[in-house]
Amino acid sequence: MQKIIVITGTRKGIGKELTLYYLAQGHIVVGCSRGEETIESENYRHFQLDVSDEKAVIKMVRAVKKEFGRIDILLNNAGIASMNHFLTTSYETVKNMFNTNFMGTFIFTREVSKVMMKQKFGRIVNYTTVAAAFRLEGEAIYAASKAAIENLTQTVAKELSAFGITVNAIGPTPVETDLIKAVPKDKIQELLDKQAIKRFGNFEDVKNVINFFIDKKSDFVTGQIIYLGGVNN
Numbered sequence: 001m002q003k004i005i006v007i008t009g010t011r012k013g014i015g016k017e018l019t020l021y022y023l024a025q026g027h028i029v030v031g032c033s034r035g036e037e038t039i040e041s042e043n044y045r046h047f048q049l050d051v052s053d054e055k056a057v058i059k060m061v062r063a064v065k066k067e068f069g070r071i072d073i074l075l076n077n078a079g080i081a082s083m084n085h086f087l088t089t090s091y092e093t094v095k096n097m098f099n100t101n102f103m104g105t106f107i108f109t110r111e112v113s114k115v116m117m118k119q120k121f122g123r124i125v126n127y128t129t130v131a132a133a134f135r136l137e138g139e140a141i142y143a144a145s146k147a148a149i150e151n152l153t154q155t156v157a158k159e160l161s162a163f164g165i166t167v168n169a170i171g172p173t174p175v176e177t178d179l180i181k182a183v184p185k186d187k188i189q190e191l192l193d194k195q196a197i198k199r200f201g202n203f204e205d206v207k208n209v210i211n212f213f214i215d216k217k218s219d220f221v222t223g224q225i226i227y228l229g230g231v232n233n
Helices: 013-024 054-068 091-119 130-134 140-163 185-194 203-214
Strands: 004-008 028-033 044-048 073-075 122-127 165-171 225-227
Touching: 004 013, 004 054, 004 091, 013 028, 013 203, 028 054, 044 054, 054 091, 073 091, 091 122, 091 140, 091 165, 122 140, 122 203, 130 140, 130 165, 130 185, 140 165, 140 225, 165 203
Parallel strands: 004 028, 004 073, 028 044, 073 122, 122 165, 165 225
Antiparallel strands: none
């Protein structure tokens, strides 16, 4: 059955890979990014916006509801990362990171949930990181923004359970995308060494967990956080 899937941050990286994958499966994907559309498909709709822009997100979700009548799946993929000692981290960096990572996830989850509640079905997948569990030096702010998402995920899962909506989170290990290009190689290696399985993650790893979370048969799985690679403190 064709699904209506909303994915944030679809211009590049994992978001684009997921979009192309679900389009190939015959689903309709609605994506967004701060940049222009990079995917051409009759089953793809693109909105150019900042995920922390509440009015723009509300407008987008209403447009999707008007065109398709429902939203089955939300993947809160959009995120930014930065590594720095917290003493030398600017207020602007913290604000930008929380706006994109946490506020974006919050606004999309809230607005899409309103649509899902009426249809008594929905699958929401949020993104955290193994850095939140590892307490890795230099990632205090990034990890904190993701830890906030973890708490939001587990609490909202309870608040939405009566409406047939599940809310879970995936915590990838580093995946070789633009997100980690600016991170020093020794820091990346330090993180990989902390994992039980000491390698980079890849698209297949991420896709596998997301497919499990959004499966119709996973209606008894909610409020869960799955870290990739094995958190091995």
